[in-house]
Amino acid sequence: MAATPDVTVSTEAAETTSPPQSVGDVSTTPRVLTPIQEQEASDVASATSQADSDGDSDGATVQDDVVNFHADSDMMVRVTHGGTVTQFMVVSSSVATASPVWRSMLYGNNARALTGKGLWIMNIDAEPKALSTLFNIIHYQFDKLPAELPLDDLFELTLLTYRYECTHLVYPWGHKWTVKFATYVGEEGHFENCHKAIWIAWELGETKLFRDMIDAMIISSKVDFSGNLVNASGKPLKDMVLPDGIFGLISAARTATIDKILAAIETSMTALTTGNRKPGVKYCKLGKNERECEAMLLGSAIPALISHGLYPVPAASAFLESIAQLQDRIYSVKYIAFHGPEWMPHMTHEHCSLGLRESVQKCLEEMPVPLKDHHVSHLEKQAAISGILADFGVPENRTRVFKSGNTMVKDTWIDRGAKKSGKRSSPAARSSQSARSGSTPTSAQSHHSSDDAETEIVSNGKTAKADKVVNTKRAGA
Template identity: 25%
Template sequence: MALSVPDQVTSINTTIHLDSSGDLRLQVGPEQQNYIVCSKTMERTSTVWKKMLSGGFAESKPMNTNTEWVVTLPEDMPKPMLIVLNIIHSRFSLVPEKLTVLELYHILVLTEKYDITEMTRPWARQWMSCVRNTNNPLLMWIAWGLGDATMFVVTADMLVMRCTVDTDGRLVTPKGWYLDDARFDALRPHDILDHIAALRLQLLTTILSPLDLLISVLKKAKYDCCSLCAMTMLGSLIISAAKAGLDPIPRSGSEFRGSVKELVEKLDGLSVTFPHKNKKTVDPLPTLRSLTQEAIKNKQQTVPAVYLNRLVKHSKKVGLLQ
């Protein structure tokens, strides 16, 4: 399922003047939205822009004073760029107080690219508060951009619990798009998706292990009264699992493409039948459920310590952590 990524600059052919004395024309995005800006303001704001505009590159000011200074930025998105340019040109009344998840993500992609994320400090908390409760997977990327360690961990844990995999083993988010979608390569540690995939697989296998052991024990029961009990329990367990969508019952995490959350719900719905209703037979399912919750509680830490340290340091720069 594709994730829609709208860009909200409506008048592509309109030139927007951010400085009445602007000496530089930026042409942003594939449609080349035009912005007239102050080159000195951009150079003072960002070392990346300073190097680009005065470092002798193709984007540097033309030697011919009769030639308009034009810099094309085809890979940048016009609407997020306009918000960034409004910030650096002190047009603060035009900086929105509320943003959608996608809008905030694309703004942070630009501020990270041009090394100016600190300039979002006056708005960072307000922006984050607007998206914090959306449960959108992109919150992990946004949290990385702003240094919100708590949100990063919460979202990463949510993805471990709720991501599924397709037939090629690619992680699919609860919203139906691929977690490794190339459009969202920015603003995330390069191997965090590997951590999430590995932990999901490990957790699924740990949860399924006691069930696999129970089935093995029931299959090996001796041929006496206990054998009848075992066969009845095993048969009812297999039928119950099939009704829950576990047919056949997976023996390891690699055999289950659903989410950890989905597996837990299916296992919680299992039941067994005992042939001797008056016999005090121990029901193994409460123990299985207890082991499941214990596995989730004691799972390996999703986010490596090195990432947490980076998040805390970044948060102090941006202002989320005082």
């Protein structure tokens, strides 16, 4: 049989390798589709048999079923994944039109097809479910597309759209499949999978998700005993599929932030142990019995910091754990309040501290997500290609009517969606604020912007209007 990399053409007669029943000469590019013909189950079986006889499976298990995407199919795609070969029947001209990479594989740089008659066979290493989604789009099988895709499935799909340069295929579904991840930064277990979300955001141009996940990876990554930067589950970042330059960006931002937090601890401890402090810096908030109060603060903080490996204060390069773990350790430091001989309930030192929590919060608020200009321009370009901004061309006016007592209330607001611009604090900083309020600190929480809205209250035939702010979360109600 004649062969090129990943593509072969059987030299057997077409009728022995159907479907299709008549392939014909494929030397033209792309060929004109023949009239759609009904196929018998035996035709599909014969194609499977012919492909198996070529002996290209390299010991992999070949599934019996052949998935046929069109009655006019003229090419078999043998997909190897995890030791299993899945076989798809597709229309070669449709595949070539959908992807310049596939077109080059089939017809070459000069758009010249391989000569000969028979069944074309393309061998691909890919995740079959993701490839099936692309083939359903290419062959207009839109009813077979999922309403939404889990993170793992969308990750595999975007690996293929990048590899075969066909991101444009998901245009009608780009926004639909990514909108559920607008608040992924606040979901349980996102630290373990944020590298997948980073890739999805990079390929589809989802800027907010990209920034949030870079943020999450910065504060959750740590160094293992081999010196490798790893994620929360211990997987090395160097082994992950990440955009160029992102590994170095994450490593540098992590080290710089840890250095700032540790420097804040060093400043407080030096001030109390040596008396070398900046003018006006006080740790006793009450202003009475200051020396005794500060001595109590220092005495209660030192054992806790020592137990956490934070005193003597280590160098940032020597701290192997994550920013999130460092934050948790500092937040666990408990102070013993000083009670003097003239103590009274309204003269308490319970609010005095070394300011370590405040220092962590400030460092996290100022922690940058240092994207370069080429990162931003790439995301903007991909967003236009993938269609994730397609629903935001014109803000949507939305209305909701509900009854409050004897009054009918009509809410009208402008839904600009999850991509409304505005000043954002880092997920880590929002976690810090959550911890201060007494809730269990998480390393990253979702952030919702607000939209201007107008409420029309209908009562006794009269209307009254009042301006208010409606969180975009209500837009989904």
